[in-house]
Amino acid sequence: MKNVTIKDVAEKLNVSISSVSRAFNDTFDIKKETRNRILKVAREMGYYPNPIAKKLTQKKTFNIGVVVPEFINEYYSEVIRGIQDILVDLGYQVLIMQSDNNPERELKNVKTLVQNMMDGLIICPSVKSKNMDYYLDEINKGYPIVFLNRIEKMFPAKKVLFNNTKWSFFATEHLIYQGYKRIYHLSGSNDLGITKDRIQGFIKAMEKHHFSKDDYKVIETGILSEEAMATVQKLIDNEDLPEAFICVSDFVALSTISVLKQNRIEVPKDIGVIGFTETKMASLVSPKLSSVKQPTYKMGKSAAEMLMKLINNEPILSETIVLDGSLNIRESSLKANL
Amino acid sequence: MKNVTIKDVAEKLNVSISSVSRAFNDTFDIKKETRNRILKVAREMGYYPNPIAKKLTQKKTFNIGVVVPEFINEYYSEVIRGIQDILVDLGYQVLIMQSDNNPERELKNVKTLVQNMMDGLIICPSVKSKNMDYYLDEINKGYPIVFLNRIEKMFPAKKVLFNNTKWSFFATEHLIYQGYKRIYHLSGSNDLGITKDRIQGFIKAMEKHHFSKDDYKVIETGILSEEAMATVQKLIDNEDLPEAFICVSDFVALSTISVLKQNRIEVPKDIGVIGFTETKMASLVSPKLSSVKQPTYKMGKSAAEMLMKLINNEPILSETIVLDGSLNIRESSLKANL
């Protein structure tokens, strides 16, 4: 039960604890021979340096904390894989905490990670994150933090973002080129910066192509299936259907298609639908879902690389990295070819 | 940059560090008045007890570690929500690590968590986890570990499992009752215990209903979409299609349906399909996917509760908790009603 300590090893070998420490840290000032002897016996005794004690004396922990809102789909999974692929090779371990989109829990998570002396943090804020003061405090203290996604473009901190405006614009334009004349945007929560960005891209496309205000609409639908379905059903009941929907997520897009189908409205023949933040399901469903793909893995990698620079005091050219995605056109938005 | 320590607070107030410690731990042997005075000033100074130092002196960290293979869908997300909902209320924080289904990384993760003095661990093993010796060592040392899912029924440790055999049996029987006369099981990796369990349930149903060996088949397909699609396409090419598929996951089920559709075979009219480990997508796609639902949230809760008992040395009635799920019949397996 009792753990073997550096002292136990030292006594067993009749050397000082510093020698054992040196052996394990492989410093220059120890004879290879002694080192090996110590290491060998230590292994036998099942000794392993206590990282807690180590943390107390050293600054470095080689632990990185990541806070994500949730794991409802592969989005953050891939982000984290990107992060890990960079950091694990550099000897870091990645500790993850889930905030469940609860700002209080998020803050508590961040504090836990800070207090556990993570060398740095990558934070993917919750929907209604309002903890920015605390974060700014830490940043000002010199604590390395990189934000990822869902953070205001103007927030004064290192961050990695997806170019929501641009790809929302492209997705909308794609619908326009397909000949859809009346387009609604089922958007996410207005509390989110990214929602505003996507709305902006949507409207930009509408205006560029001279849509009249009657021919487009932004409806805040949220990200829940039930909400989306209710919204679409209401549009049907009110006979206020557009020719195409651009949806905040694949999940909402599928919900939309599902309701339309229930009402014997066919996609893409009667109505076009395009999703956002592509999931693997997109190409497996029928009709195959067109969607905007985000570079999740790369976002994770970029955030991790940025964090490393921050930690190693290397110069960071730009505080904000904005990444591009791609538009995966499949069946659900293809009116033209019918 | 420099953090405020207990000493700083003590000096500022002209009290001993023990008093400050007492104030923060709210022990009985301190005057309420002193306590409040200390707390007040400490807050002002921005002091917060360093948990690392605390860990060094105390045994308890109120941190629980969770290792999961991945987050490709909401499965482990819900498991973790279950875990958190139990533990957060008890004052614990949950630290998560992702093994990416890599056994080495899994082991490294577990070691990191152990060395960081987590009070206990919940481990969801990888596909090819072979680290059992290390885990058994820790358990024998008295370290509280609970396993969840994907672990051999006979493994001598606390664990929470889903009754794969039973629900595989039920799902198969459902297909039988629908009138499908020839059924193939697209199974997961044979390295997994749960795969064997599901195969067992499948075969049990086949035998109970006197299917001849020619009328059922188990095909190891894995969990990748590409593999599943290739497998199904090959069956089509070989004119070896069954009347129904029971698939290892919703993902594989959707892949299967997708290939069938490409070949103008309709589900459920021509062929029935049922998934496993239901995802939210199941009810959104067309045809709506029948699937076996696992009690993910409850599994997380059970594991957390078991871990608490383990940590608090409370009696544990049964080493293994096996939970039941449900069969959500939707459209993809409904031949009878057509």
Place this chain on the structure above:
DNA sequence: CTGAAAGCGCTAACAT
């Protein structure tokens, strides 16, 4: 009730 002091396991000067 409060303070002094030992110690948790380790690192990092400082000696030798």
Place this chain on the structure above:
DNA sequence: ATGTTAGCGCTTTCAG
């Protein structure tokens, strides 16, 4: 090249 010692920030006897 190795040993000695003073912390790291906190808890916890033990005195008083």
